[in-house]
Amino acid sequence: MSMPFYVSPEQLMKDRADFARKGIARGRSVVVVGYDDGIAFATVNASRALHKVSEIYDRIAFAAVGKYNEFEQLRVAGIRYADLRGFSYDRSDVRARGLANAYAQTIGAAFTTDSKPLEVELVVAEVGASASEDALYRLSYDGSVADLRDHVVLGGDAETLGAAVAERWRPGLTLKEVLRLAAEVLAHGDEQRSVPAEDLEVAVLDRTRARRAFRRVGNRELATLLGVATDEGPDS
Template sequence: MAMQFYASPEQVQRDRSEYARKGIARGRSAVVLTYEGGILLVAENITTLRKISEIYDKIGFAAVGRYNEFENLRRAGVRMADLNGYSYDRRDVTGRGLANAYTQTLGAIFTETQKPYEVEICVAQVGASPETDELYRITYDGSVMDEPGFMAMGGQAEAISNVLRERHDTAADLPAALALAAEALGSVGGENGQTRKLDAKQLEVAVLDRRRKGRAFRRIAGAALTTLLEGGKDVPEKELGDVDAAPPNPAGDKPTVSAASEDTEDKSGEAAKAKAGDADPSEPADGVNGDGS
């Protein structure tokens, strides 16, 4: 009888952690930082797949690692936020609550399944001021950390964080914050340790704008992103991108009676009048006997 292979729980956890870290390190990085007007989310991304998305009114989501895994987490977070906002109040949906839910989910997956998720995610909630902004980093094993105004994920996150730590300023405007994020992402990954200059086609950018009421998430792409990267001033709000799934425009006044029913009623009325005109008044109506019964 063959003996079953044994590995200590500590060794199993170490193997899973190493597996997840290697998978995350193979992906491109993402940066989240606060600035004067809100929270900026920037990811190095050359595909059409989204690493940055909206979760709820004031809450954004950024992730690195395996796309199919963090996309499942994003969709689950959207459903949870919508359900809580609909059942209770929209103010009851918080970044902290979502971060706790993600922590429990990733922790259970890491300890109970054979393969851990190769993901690292950020839940960001914009507040009334930079001091009230919230950034939560959730790792593959369910650990959660409250980051102090900036964070980097994936790839060479430590080197990118060093650049952000030296120059991050909560009072900076959007162009300055975006320039810092692009420079930090480009500080790694070059040949022979050289820095890179990232252009608009290599970046996915979005903001949580604290000045907006309701849904604060806005994407920045195209000409607006190019202008900001080239050092231009803050672009007008109308030139910023919209949310991923904006509510439809309000419909015009709808008729209370359909055209089909009106045509049917008109035709029925004309037919009844024609029949009444053709009938002999001396004969009793249908269904009525001569004696009135």
């Protein structure tokens, strides 16, 4: 009679963590930075169909790195959670904190009980009436949640790029300033001198908008903000 294969819980969790980190490290970094009128998101992503930054609800957005099909399922689940809560109670009851807690339960359960962990890292952001009321929650592959302020970087080189953002960020930066900062940091991560505007996916949560704060920054507007030329046609 053969003996059952045994792996200690500590080794099993370490193997799962290593597996998830390797999957996340293969993804391009996402930079999330607060500015005077909201929160900006930027990442290198030439695709116009497969977004890494998306709207969840009126003043809440979602950004992710890792395995696309896994974080896309989480994005859709987040929209359903927000819609159901807003319909059942009130739109003002839909908050980033509640969504982050729901994501943490899902991701944490996958890490401990599923055959493999989710290879994803997320940010849930909510823009408030002022910068002091903005909320940023970072969710790791094991379901842990970090409540952050002002800026965060996701992805394989997050530690290095995050240090570069922290060194240069200051309160009161304009949208133009934070996007130039993000573009330069992302170019450094890709060992390029610059990243073309058409290769960037950029969106903002704009606190000055009446209800739906989320909007995407098109190539022509982005090129103007970055002070570079573009061959793209008008923004969609």
